[in-house]
Amino acid sequence: MIDPAAPEFWPQLFAVLLEGTWETLYMTAIAMAITFVVGLPLGIVLVGTEPGRFLEAPLGQRWLGRAINAVLGFVVNLGRSVPFIVLMIALIPVTRWLLGSFIGTGPAIVPLTLVAIPFFVRVVEIAVREVDPGLFEAAESLGASRWLVVRRVLLPQAWPAIALGTATTVTSIINFSAMVGVVGGGGLGNVALTYGMQRYSALHIVFVVIILFVIVQVVQWLLTRLARRLSGATPAAGRTARRTERAALDLDDASIVSAPTRGDTDSPTR
């Protein structure tokens, strides 16, 4: 039992929380970074290799597209269906082979990344699926290469949904990171476990909850803002209102009252 009235309690609490927060952020950031780099192309390939999509026949081979799609879909579903705690234990040999050790905060990133990738692949999949098929058709009609289609059509259109999905992925990585104490990982979850549960300090739990809440809020807020910016809804804060007004006028062709500028020949007022 920890005595909150003891003089060393608060300095110790803050030291512990600081270290836990740093470890959580460290694990989450690295796991998310790897997840993003690996998951983004996999998600694009997963949708792209569907029949009728832009990658249905990679290297001109239709069977190859089908095979890649089937394997990828299977692996993603497999990854998604294994409980994290099981995955974490099952991955111990892999982590040891990869990093030489499986105990601690650093090695805990391996299972965290592997649980996040299938999740994120689905996020990307949904985002890409949402892109208007007409845009792919237009790009194809222009004789654009696949790479150009991905860069100039698919990604610009999918970014907002991917940004929002990244916020969800980060949240779930933070969520899973609370469990890595099992393999000797640190972080805020471990603080709650060792001080809150094993040593009955309610204050530790309260602070852990507050800090996690703040982290999730900040991540969500930042990425929502980013998503809005990427969707092109607000080209620049100052111009937005005026633009929106003008767009509304233009759309309602019959009601244009301002003097039409050169080239605005759509308006029947001319």
Added chain:
Amino acid sequence: MITIDHVSRRFGDGLDAVVALDDVSIEVQRGEIFGVVGQSGAGKSTLLRTVNALERPDSGTVTVDGTVITGLEGAALRQARHKIGMVFQHFNLVGNRTVAQNVEFALEAVGVKGDERRGRALEMLDLVGLAHRAKDRPAQLSGGQRQRVGIARALASQPDVLLSDEATSALDPETTRQILDLIKRLSGELGLTVLLITHEMDVVKRICDSAALMEQGRVVEQGALEQLIRTPGSRVAAELFPVGEAHYTPGHRIIDVTYTGLSADRPVIAQLSRDFGLDVSILGAALETIRGHQAGRTRLAVPGDASVALKVIDRLTSQGVTAWEVHP
């Protein structure tokens, strides 16, 4: 310029199979505007998409400017597509990229780089009267303006052929006319061959040189517009001139009179009554401006038998109008 030769395409298998194209052949001459009309589900869209191989036919060939499109794959197909622009009913612009970037995309596909790309994109926008909106997003433009951007994008790679997939079907009548006039003007200035599909007869009337009528995957009629309106029984012409049903009238013969150009101004029917002493009644009439020229059709009921009808038709023909008997 575009030769569609015995092209067939079916979707699905067995009993569920839908025949979208049933042995379709169409010839589009260089520099002309060719319209394919028909109701939705007639196969127009599938037909148009075989021209730039967005759709592959099960059998038959499509040739554009001597290149057999149906035989192309990969890089060669992309090259061929650079010479075939396409505009869409719903514009298909990338919403979170600027108008200029949307046009630049077409040039990027061709491999034009840097300043030249930006410059040419602006030129294209200027051509459609939208250079001042280059930095806007498509959502900030009206439907008509968006289609102009679509046209600028389609023409950026300097194609010889423009395919139009119901380009004006999402637009109001006034905007439709402006877009059609723009296509007409650009096709003249740039020497484009245009193949368009539409369900609106007005589009054919306004800009098409030739037309084909499609029904359930088949072309039931095709030819130059001037020729079609002079062809007895032409359904395209019947759509263009809604003169009503030909009801059987006892003791009368029904004659359709079609006149174009100058003959539209002459009082041929009044003269007919006078010369033959016949009580000609008018059952229906339609006067249309077809590609800027007056053309009309009148449905007459003439009292008498077949020999009278023949005499009347001879007289009308000698006066430079086209006439034939209609059998109800």
